Amino acid sequence: MRLTYTLCCSAVVWALGLAAATPARTLTTGKPSFTYNATHFLLNGEPHQIIGGQMDPQRIPPAYWRDRLQKARAMGLNTIFTYTFWNLLEPVQGNWDNEESKGIATFFEIAQEEGLYVVLRPGPYVCGEREWGGFPAWLSTVPGLVVRANNQPFLEASESYLSNLASGLRGLYIHEGGPILMVQVENEYGSYAADHDYTAAIKDILQRTFGDVVLYTNDGTEQWTLEGGSVPGVLAEVDGDPRAGFAALRKYITDPSRKGPLLDGEYYTWTFDSWGYPRSTPNTQGFVDDLEYVLGNESASISLYMVHGGTNFGFGNGALWQNKTRAFTSSYDYGAPIDEAGRTTDLFWKLRETIAKYVPEGSIPDVREDVPLKEIPAFDLTPAIPLFSALGVPTYSKTPLTMEQLNQSYGFVLYEHIATSSASGLLSPGDRPRDRVIVYINDTFHGVIDSTYTYHQNISLNLVPGTKLQLLVENLGRVDYYSRGTDFENMILDPYKGILGDISVGTTTLEQWAIYTVPLDSLPDFEPKGGNVTALNGTQPVFYTGSFTVDGEAEDSLALDTYLEIEGGVKGNVWVNGFHLGRYWRVGPQTSLYLSGTVLRQGENQVVVLELEPGHVQGGLKGVGLSERFWAVAEDVDCLGCM
Numbered sequence: 015m016r017l018t019y020t021l022c023c024s025a026v027v028w029a030l031g032l033a034a035a036t037p038a039r040t041l042t043t044g045k046p047s048f049t050y051n052a053t054h055f056l057l058n059g060e061p062h063q064i065i066g067g068q069m070d071p072q073r074i075p076p077a078y079w080r081d082r083l084q085k086a087r088a089m090g091l092n093t094i095f096t097y098t099f100w101n102l103l104e105p106v107q108g109n110w111d112n113e114e115s116k117g118i119a120t121f122f123e124i125a126q127e128e129g130l131y132v133v134l135r136p137g138p139y140v141c142g143e144r145e146w147g148g149f150p151a152w153l154s155t156v157p158g159l160v161v162r163a164n165n166q167p168f169l170e171a172s173e174s175y176l177s178n179l180a181s182g183l184r185g186l187y188i189h190e191g192g193p194i195l196m197v198q199v200e201n202e203y204g205s206y207a208a209d210h211d212y213t214a215a216i217k218d219i220l221q222r223t224f225g226d227v228v229l230y231t232n233d234g235t236e237q238w239t240l241e242g243g244s245v246p247g248v249l250a251e252v253d254g255d256p257r258a259g260f261a262a263l264r265k266y267i268t269d270p271s272r273k274g275p276l277l278d279g280e281y282y283t284w285t286f287d288s289w290g291y292p293r294s295t296p297n298t299q300g301f302v303d304d305l306e307y308v309l310g311n312e313s314a315s316i317s318l319y320m321v322h323g324g325t326n327f328g329f330g331n332g333a334l335w336q337n338k339t340r341a342f343t344s345s346y347d348y349g350a351p352i353d354e355a356g357r358t359t360d361l362f363w364k365l366r367e368t369i370a371k372y373v374p375e376g377s378i379p380d381v382r383e384d385v386p387l388k389e390i391p392a393f394d395l396t397p398a399i400p401l402f403s404a405l406g407v408p409t410y411s412k413t414p415l416t417m418e419q420l421n422q423s424y425g426f427v428l429y430e431h432i433a434t435s436s437a438s439g440l441l442s443p444g445d446r447p448r449d450r451v452i453v454y455i456n457d458t459f460h461g462v463i464d465s466t467y468t469y470h471q472n473i474s475l476n477l478v479p480g481t482k483l484q485l486l487v488e489n490l491g492r493v494d495y496y497s498r499g500t501d502f503e504n505m506i507l508d509p510y511k512g513i514l515g516d517i518s519v520g521t522t523t524l525e526q527w528a529i530y531t532v533p534l535d536s537l538p539d540f541e542p543k544g545g546n547v548t549a550l551n552g553t554q555p556v557f558y559t560g561s562f563t564v565d566g567e568a569e570d571s572l573a574l575d576t577y578l579e580i581e582g583g584v585k586g587n588v589w590v591n592g593f594h595l596g597r598y599w600r601v602g603p604q605t606s607l608y609l610s611g612t613v614l615r616q617g618e619n620q621v622v623v624l625e626l627e628p629g630h631v632q633g634g635l636k637g638v639g640l641s642e643r644f645w646a647v648a649e650d651v652d653c654l655g656c657m
């Protein structure tokens with residue numbers, strides 16, 4: 015009898031109490047296969063240990079995919095684990111981005127060419143310190159839709175996403191001769207909730223869309239996370255500390271249809287950075303010990319999260335809610351063995367040495383020498399135009415509209431009101447600040463209310479007829495992770511940005527607003543006006559422009575990689591040749607932005623900076639390209655001691 019090696023069949027085999035080893039043998043001469051029995055992953059019928067690491071193509075410039083994958087292979091890995099970000103694949107409902115989708119397929123093809131297998135983690139929710147855990151913002155505007163829950167609107171939207179993704183990857187599954195070994199169901203769902211109807215529905219969708227492929231779940235190491243997130247008929251795995259994780263799997267996963275070989279699906283090689291929080295130092299020896307512990311047991315596998323973190327370009331980062339917002343930096347360096355710029359680190363070499371002890375001698379490829387980063391001499395950035403002079407046409411509304419109601423996903427919204435009567439007292443910007451609210455009176459900076467602060471500042475206003483009040487509200491990244499195990503105020507995954515609710519001053523609710531969307535998905539068309547910042551109403555956000563020259567022979571773009579620092583900058587965003595690198599913020603710990611050489615060209619390169627607080631800039635703005643980066647926190651000029 016020729017068996018098909020789907021998860022459901024493995025589960026049936028166990029349920030019947032049959033030896034799962036038997037079918038595996040028959041596969042050695044058949045088409046490629048990946049399956050498992052109670053103790054081992056089986057690749058073409060042979061025991062297989064996954065030595066994996068996470069790398070997300072959507073955080074890496076496509077031209078560097080091969081470079082990063084080669085390095086991962088040369089560290090000794092045999093598998094790449096990958097999240098896909100729905101919000102970049104379907105930014106507008108129904109508008110599937112074929113280029114982005116083809117890119118993911120290309121990344122997997124390159125992985126295979128470089129000798130790597132792939133484990134796909136498509137979500138639909140992926141967490142990953144990404145904006146709203148990878149969800150597109152438009153989900154929040156679909157009537158009746160609740161994310162990560164068992165309701166038709168969410169399941170329909172998810173099925174549409176997953177079926178588009180799956181069809182773009184056709185030909186790349188292991189049984190088709192491709193590199194994809196297995197696909198994850200949801201993501202650490204047990205930390206969030208325990209609705210088994212929902213996870214069963216996602217499993218069914220994945221089976222319908224991805225077909226014949228092994229599925230698995232990945233959860234935290236507690237009884238409640240494993241019980242909440244594991245799914246009947248789906249291999250249950252863990253993340254975090256492998257000793258605790260494997261013990262928890264053995265103890266709490268008793269249903270034979272969920273049991274199998276051990277996988278630590280996210281072994282943290284360090285951690286993310288968030289604005290205002292100092293970087294900590296990793297325990298490298300601890301990583302080595304844990305890796306040895308896992309690799310020493312051939313029924314255990316591992317994925318290093320991250321082997322290479324990359325960058326949350328543009329507005330790609332998410333945030334945590336800890337009774338205040340904790341926003342992730344644009345850098346997703348993560349302290350990973352391959353750093354944000356794709357260079358090897360001490361950790362890379364230590365882990366490579368460790369892995370080498372457990373794989374056949376000579377099976378790990380050589381490591382190509384790192385290309386040094388480029389230094390770009392300091393160049394001036396000069397004020398070009400205030401943001402408020404580069405706005406489009408407003409929407410007029412009696413009450414404020416949220417960013418989502420404005421059909422906007424990321425960036426800023428400017429709310430403008432001209433007082434028709436007097437009002438005084440504390441300013442209340444909706445139900446709470448979402449997230450950073452800069453207040454202007456009569457075109458002049460007045461103060462900041464920001465949900466990242468432990469103690470919000472109270473801004474008192476005294477409006478008289480004719481006073482112009484403007485609130486520039488920045489989405490610092492939607493929350494991507496919420497655990498039911500914490501005692502933070504229950505936010506779940508609240509997606510709303512801009513102003514939700516009314517804006518009031520004292521007891522007066524302000525009505526009649528001109529609302530400007532400032533998504534900055536492309537730069538506004540502006541003619542630099544030149545002149546000095548003060549003349550340009552210096553305390554308003556200002557676009558600065560500048561340029562630098564790349565000369566010489568057309569070189570390997572890796573040789574043009576640099577870390578761009580905005581000297582003197584307080585807070586803002588940076589574009590180079592129109593490509594949005596991300597945010598800078600004086601508070602650190604990120605002090606420079608990864609500027610990929612792929613963005614640069616020979617000759618003149620244009621830099622645009624949106625500085626939100628030119629009034630706090632001292633001594634002008636300069637750009638400079640560094641060959642080495644530094645991490646440091648600094649005090650927030652807007653709210654001393656608030657963070």
Ligand SMILES: *[C@@H]1O[C@H](CO)[C@@H](O)[C@H](O)[C@H]1NC(C)=O
Nearest residue numbers: 033034035051052053054061
């Ligand atoms: C799983 O398969 C491997 C390889 O054939 C075998 O060594 C092992 O005993 C099997 N485990 C079980 C529980 O049958």
Ligand SMILES: *[C@@H]1O[C@H](CO)[C@@H](O)[C@H](O)[C@H]1NC(C)=O
Nearest residue numbers: 260264276310311312313314
């Ligand atoms: C390897 O892991 C299996 C499954 O948890 C366990 O039974 C076995 O004792 C471990 N072997 C070693 C050498 O630690």
Ligand SMILES: *[C@@H]1O[C@H](CO)[C@@H](O)[C@H](O)[C@H]1NC(C)=O
Nearest residue numbers: 155409415418419420421422
């Ligand atoms: C947002 O889009 C919806 C659906 O296309 C439309 O009905 C609504 O008027 C739009 N709202 C704004 C403020 O543009």
Ligand SMILES: *[C@@H]1O[C@H](CO)[C@@H](O)[C@H](O)[C@H]1NC(C)=O
Nearest residue numbers: 440468469470471472473656
């Ligand atoms: C702001 O005002 C509220 C209400 O009056 C008060 O409880 C809080 O302590 C004030 N916060 C600060 C930072 O002064």
Ligand SMILES: *[C@@H]1O[C@H](CO)[C@@H](O)[C@H](O)[C@H]1NC(C)=O
Nearest residue numbers: 455456476478479480481482
């Ligand atoms: C703002 O402008 C209004 C109208 O010109 C004026 O009456 C008011 O005094 C100004 N307020 C401040 C604080 O400048």
Ligand SMILES: *[C@@H]1O[C@H](CO)[C@@H](O)[C@H](O)[C@H]1NC(C)=O
Nearest residue numbers: 336337338500501502503504
């Ligand atoms: C967060 O806020 C909630 C509700 O106000 C409170 O019960 C909880 O103790 C707070 N948690 C922390 C860690 O401050």
Ligand SMILES: *[C@@H]1O[C@H](CO)[C@@H](O)[C@H](O)[C@H]1NC(C)=O
Nearest residue numbers: 545546547548549550551552
């Ligand atoms: C900048 O403009 C202001 C206001 O017009 C003016 O007072 C100041 O002298 C100018 N500064 C420079 C350096 O030109």
Ligand SMILES: *[C@@H]1O[C@H](CO)[C@@H](O)[C@H](O)[C@H]1NC(C)=O
Nearest residue numbers: 400402403456457549550551
């Ligand atoms: C500066 O602000 C004043 C109001 O205070 C306004 O009339 C003027 O247009 C603004 N200038 C620019 C360049 O935005």
